[in-house]
Amino acid sequence: MSARVGFIGLGTMGSAMALRLAKAGLELRVWNRSRGKGGEVIAAGAIECDTVADVFEASDIVFSMLANDAAVDAAFDAPSLDAASGKLHVNMATLSLKTSRDLLDRHTAAGAGYISAPVLGRPNVAAAGQLNIVAAGSAELIDRAEPILAILGKQVWRVGDDPAQANLVKIGVNYNLIHALQALGESLSLVEHGGVDSRMFVDILTDAAFTGSAYTGYGALIASREYRPAGFSVELGLKDLSLAEAASDELGASLPTVSIMRGMFTEALNDPDLSDGDWSIIAEVIRRGPAAA
Incomplete structure (x- = not known):
């Protein structure tokens, strides 16, 4: 697979998901708010970036798994999205409906694609690539992400055209x-x-x-x-x-x-x-x- 992939958020769940992508041989860039949490992912071949903008700059598709609305709001501000034009962001976090809608507006303004794809499963399920993934947004954008989502999960459930529906x-x-x-x-x-x-x-x-x-x-x-x-x-x-x-x-x-x-x-x-x-x-x-x- 030739797509350049980014992953933002290396907590317990995010690390398991990013490690699976790295082990699949993808060209992977990663970022976490606290540096040093991605050791195993980096050892598997991922490259750590200094900023969210750097991840977008070096990637075609960026996945994220951050803890809450506040973390997502801080990570994907206007300066971070300056490098996102033409790129696709797949947000896999559990977010409020309002934040999901705000993020769609921000990405649209930046010329970037945006879909929501939160996951069902614990970290061990993520490590095995057996997550259920609930996706919503443009069908074309979900099609674009699906080959990589297939590495992370056993099924992608398409629940609507509005990213907030997945949340x-x-x-x-x-x-x-x-x-x-x-x-x-x-x-x-x-x-x-x-x-x-x-x-x-x-x-x-x-x-x-x-x-x-x-x-x-x-x-x-x-x-x-x-x-x-x-x-x-x-x-x-x-x-x-x-x-x-x-x-x-x-x-x-x-x-x-x-x-x-x-x-x-x-x-x-x-x-x-x-x-x-x-x-x-x-x-x-x-x-x-x-x-x-």
Whole structure:
């Protein structure tokens, strides 16, 4: 594949994705807000750039995986996009609807293509190239990106012509996952209080009724209390919950349990014994019971 590729954002998820592209033999330029985080990616052949503009200058297609709206807003300001004319930016982060729309406007003004393509899966899934990718934007631009997306994921779901639609789908998926974590925490706490082994309960639950990866993966983490290292942090979980809340306000949709879920994540984030764990650690808030809340 001859396309010159850039990758912006080398956190836990971004590093796994960028490393996969580097190992595929692509000519890869990378940038991260904090230098020194891309060691393994650079060892695999990627070239580290000093600025976002440098990545655009040296690439035909740029992929990004940044943590939140603020990081994306700072990275893709007008000066950074000066070198983006004629290039394509594929933003794979989970963003608010407003930020997604703002970024489309900025890229259009700069003469650059822009699509959203957030991903479903944890870092180990990214490393194996088995992500589900939710894409929205111009069909022509998605076609242009798809050969590289195929290296990162097992399926690309095209959900609309407006990039914000992909972010809305990802927000909805994560909101569902948040409720799965809550249900797992509650049901495991219930059976544990009756003296039932929680690991056996998860085996029964996931063999008989809930066979999806969320239940098998997160059920095992909760039953074993193996929350570290965090595959997805409590802070990011609260961010995604906030995105769902903001989207519901904008679209006029009702999310009756969002305030309860916010309380769970806020308590976990404010507790030094929990705040560095995987987002499934909200189960420990549930296990404590109402007296500790």
